[in-house]
Every structure is written in C-alpha cells, then in structure tokens.
Amino acid sequence: MKKVKRTTIYDIAAKLGITASSVSRALNNSSQVNEKTKELIIKTADELNYKRNILASNLRKGQSKTIGVVVPRINQNFFSNVIAGIEEITYQKGYNLIICQSGEQHEKEIQCINTLINQHVDCIVISVSVDNGDYQHLQNVLDHGIQLIQFDRVAEELETLKVINDNVQASFEAVSHLIEGGYKRIALLEGPQNLSIFKQRKEGYLKAFKMYNVPVIEELIVENAWTKELGAEGTRKLLSLPHPPDAIFASTSDFSALGVLDVANAMGIKVPSELGICGYANESFSEITSPSITTIDQFSVYMGNTVANLFFQEIGNTDTTAKPKTISIKPELIIRGSTLRNR
Amino acid sequence: MKKVKRTTIYDIAAKLGITASSVSRALNNSSQVNEKTKELIIKTADELNYKRNILASNLRKGQSKTIGVVVPRINQNFFSNVIAGIEEITYQKGYNLIICQSGEQHEKEIQCINTLINQHVDCIVISVSVDNGDYQHLQNVLDHGIQLIQFDRVAEELETLKVINDNVQASFEAVSHLIEGGYKRIALLEGPQNLSIFKQRKEGYLKAFKMYNVPVIEELIVENAWTKELGAEGTRKLLSLPHPPDAIFASTSDFSALGVLDVANAMGIKVPSELGICGYANESFSEITSPSITTIDQFSVYMGNTVANLFFQEIGNTDTTAKPKTISIKPELIIRGSTLRNR
DNA sequence: TTTAAAATTACAATCGATTGCGTAAAATAT
C-alpha cells in the first residue's frame, strides 16, 4: 500500500490562486463567499478528488461527531438490533459509531470507556455488563463533559439519560397471562439481581401474584438462571420438586426459556398442557421452536432509534437545569404456543 | 451538558515548568526523556485527569487508527459475528471500528464508503451488498491509498485482500452428504448469481453431481430463493412438480431452509424421511427446529479475527510488489436431523 | 581541569481545517 498525498484545501487554494480560508468557507457553504467562486472551488475540489480531513476539522471544532457504544456483546440479537437502530439515525446525521464489547466484564468495560473518552466521542451509549462493581467509570464520562446515555441495563443511581423498557409492566403482563390461562404454580427463573432489569422483572412477577391474590411460593423462584444452561439446570431442579410448577417464566431471556423447553422435552413433559413456558426478548428462534415460545418483544431496533434521537435532541438543549430524561418503552407480550393450553 | 476544558499536554507542561514536547515524549515513553521527569509527568498527567486527544495525535501522525466496516446489516447473525471477531483483535491493538450498514443497497453502500474515506480510516472492510453495480467506489478506496479487505461476499475482479469461505467445497460436501444418504432428486435453492458466493455454492452442487455421476435436473434448480419467504415459495413450486425432489439444499441461508421446513410441515411432508433439508450458515436457530437443520458453519467469529489479523499483518508489509492475498476458510458441514433418514 | 560525547530539554514547524478580524473592492445611497 503506497502512501498517497491527499489533496487539501491548500492544494485547491494554490491551484485557484486564492486562500485556504475561502476554500474552507466555500466547502462549508458559507455566505461569505461569492457564488461564482464557490462553484469554482467546489468544481475544483471535485476534480482533485478532495476529501475533507475530518480529523483536522473535528480537532479545530472541538467535537468528533462520533458516538461510542458499549455493549456486552455485539453478536447478541438484542444488542445488534439496538446498534442497528442507533446507526440508522446517526448515519443520516453524519455521525459515526464506534462499537466496543465489554464481554460482560467490568474491567473490560472500564477499558472501553477510557478508550472512548480518549477518542473524544461526543456521546457514550452503554448497556452495562452483569459483572458490575461501582460506576466510577461512568461518572468519569460525565466529568469529562461527555453525554452519557444508558439503555436497557442501566445504573439507576446515576443521573443520566436513560432509555429503558418497562420491565415491571411487561413481566406483570406475562405472569398475568399465565395466571389467567389457569396455571397455578408459576415458577420464576430470575437473573442476577444486581441488574435493575432483572429486579424489575421479578417485581412484575410479584405484582401479578398480588393483583390476582395468589400466594407467592418461594421455592419456585430460582436465582441466577440467565443462560440456556442455567435455565435448564434450574428447570431440572424445579421439575423434581415434590410439587413441581405447572408454568415457568424465564424472565431472563428466551435462551433460558429454550433451556426449559429442552428439559421439558427430555423429560417427556408436554408443553403447554403440563407446563407453560414464557421467555423474554423475542429472539428470532422463539417463533420457531415447537411449540413456539410466548415471549416479550422489546422493540430493540426502535430502542436504538430512540437512543439516537434522544442524543440529537439533547445536543440542541442548552438548558442546564433540565433533569436527565428517562424514556420508557412499553414492551409487548407475544403470546405463542408455549402458554396456550386449549389448543 | 456544560463544556469542560480538558487538560492538554500544555497544561501539564506549564504546571511543571517544562515544554510540551517533553510531556509528549514522556507520555509516549520515549527514551529521550529522563526517567525521573518521565515519572513526574506521568504522575501529573494522571492527577490532572489527562486524556490524550486522539484527533490531534492522529492528525499529526497522518493516521486514524480506525477501521471502517461496511456490511449489509449489522443485526444479521453472520455479520454481527464477523464484526465481533474483528473487534476482539482490533480492540487489543488500540484500533477503533466504525460500523456502517449498506442495507443491501448499492447507493447506500457508496455513501458509506465515502463517509469512511472522509474519516480517513486506515482500512475498510466490506462485504458487498446484493444490489451491486460497478465497483467504482471500491476502486476509489484503493485510489485513496486505503487498505481494502473484502470478506465473504467479494467482488472477485478487484485485486484486494480477501477473506472468504471455500463455498464450492462446503457446498460440495453438503450435496455429497445428501447423495450418500440416498437422496435421489436433490433440489437447489440458489441465490442471486451476481454474488460470487452463490455462484460458488451452485458450482459445488454441480460438482458433487458430476463426482457421483448423477445427472443434473434443471427443473430442480430454483433461482433467487434467498430469504425465508422466497425459500418457502420455491419449495411450494418444487413440491408441486410431477416429480418433486426428495431433498432440498437451501444454499443461500438457514432462513431459506427454514422456509422449506415450514412448507414441508404445512404440507405434511415428513423431514427427513420424505424430504431432506440442508441449509447454510449455521444460524443459531438451525439447531432448535424440529428436526434440527443440517447446515454449514462458516466460523464467522474466526473469520472476523482473520480479517483483523490480515490487516495488521499487511500494515507491516512494505513490499509493494506482493500480490494481494486471499485467505480461504474451510467451512464445516454440521449434520443434523433434517438429513438423517435412518433414525 | 579541559574537552568531547551523551543525555536531556527547548524551540519551532507541522498536520489540515476553521474562524475572528481586518481590508480592499463593489454596490448602494446621498
């Protein structure tokens, strides 16, 4: 790869016998430059195959027109959808996205954040990893005057912009659906309670019980069952209880629900007649299993759009007294075969 | 969001009564600066919460330490995996990734490329969109002296670095597997032939027939069946033929294979006994369907790693006479229920 | 003690684009 001297505004200026400032103004469509020279400059720029050096431009302007995104994993449906949603909007606005993966590790997350601060990004969008200690690194982002937007998995105590799902409500609806379907002993596979999303989902679960005046059975609540394997493991325990559940709400994910389904199939337990299953996140596969899995759609792409729009809305906002917004998106219960008994 | 004056090397220099150049050198761990002052500088930098301004640094150094990635869709399993794989490597090396989606549209792809050239990225990694006209925009990348790496869906005529799958071989193995399984009338759902990957998969299909001395039946080859819907449509046509196929190789994707499975189920045709199905790409759901779908794993994350490693290998390479490399990754046939008759 | 060599540090230009300010030229008003 040979080095190529790229044309600059000085090259254009030299060729036309004018100054770089005029060239710059012309290319920025400033009214300070004559229409004819403007045209000429643009034409020449095109001829010389000129591309503005964003580095120089941004350095001068003190911005980067770049947004950093930190997610646990890029290749996880929910996150890749959110990212796709963010990109849709930011692309139009001429902003770029820098993507980092924390791999669910606190340390790596800190590193990612530091990298992004280093990059002088204009905004950092993050969904925190499970392995979360303090939030010093996020505070650090704010201290650097960088906009911070949290989505889905948020650190509630931090005063930042947030885009979340109404997990309580979604969870409540899911469990209500199970109760109304006649399921009596509804188990919960819960996720790490240090993440608010999982706490909220549990809250919704409990709320439904209260609403329907059904007593909560503690032994049917399984901690830390947030992967397919852990979901399967929890299910095995649950189903070997003296009084096993007749429904399982895998509040952590569809992966977990899939683990439930696998175990049920392996044990010859019929779904949904003997066991109802409800997942979370509407992963693409949840529609394909047999029976298909009832789940909750989080509108992930839309969530990404919302995050991006929120950012652009806020950069225009000079009111420093305004409190950081939290936008809550109402998820939707998708009822499928795994909870429909009368079929 | 209030503006925050960020500390620069000049602030550090002023505080210590030295010059910025020494600060810069110290922070770059140059041997030109005394160990004691170096320590002092680093300590002070830390105290003042200094973060290097990458824009300025890169402007000066004439590089951006940034790699641009253009894919049809971020939220498509294969691509998000490749991106994750690229990120794993580039992150360690201190490079950033800018992600763009072409949305399978030629026009948007051109825009993406221009954006990335504007950004002065050091390398552009691309998997071209289906809607591909000429490759002028890619030539333009090369003309700007930017490294170009194509992966998976490549424009063969362009002399660039390439990382591809051995589609012919994979396809050949898949069809061989079907033939050896006793399937006699094996249909092919093929993708748009302007993409070399689909051409190669067809080639592998034909090669297997030749090898086993089986005549090719033209009416069993269905053009342009590369989505779930198109796959289903093609399957309906195939299965209503006077002599329907007893196996279908959905060479385009597992989505297409899923369409096949749906139609077979709807028509009450038993898989794999009456109809064998083989997909492509080992999407996560292919394991979950019943029966599970035989498919081809492309080692997508590894492919991403390979792309990134190739880049770092090439930047060290000053030999301009060297021909652009093509790295071919051998995919693996994953045999599952949908093609296993004797069970 | 003097001098040459080596190690540090300072100075200043540079990367490319932007922008406040000043001025000459053109357009308008008096």
Place this chain on the structure above:
DNA sequence: ATATTTTACGCAATCGATTGTAATTTTAAA
C-alpha cells in the same frame, strides 16, 4: 461625484500532539 454600506476575500491564530533540530546540561574521558 462622494460618502457609506455590503460583500468578498486575505491574514493569521488556533485546535493538541508530534518530531526534527538546536541548545543546554550532564557525564565521561583525556
């Protein structure tokens, strides 16, 4: 025709870090 306002462009500083070269200090050798 002269005064005044606009318009268009040039000048030069600036963003923050890097780096070649010059200057100074330190160390080692004579």
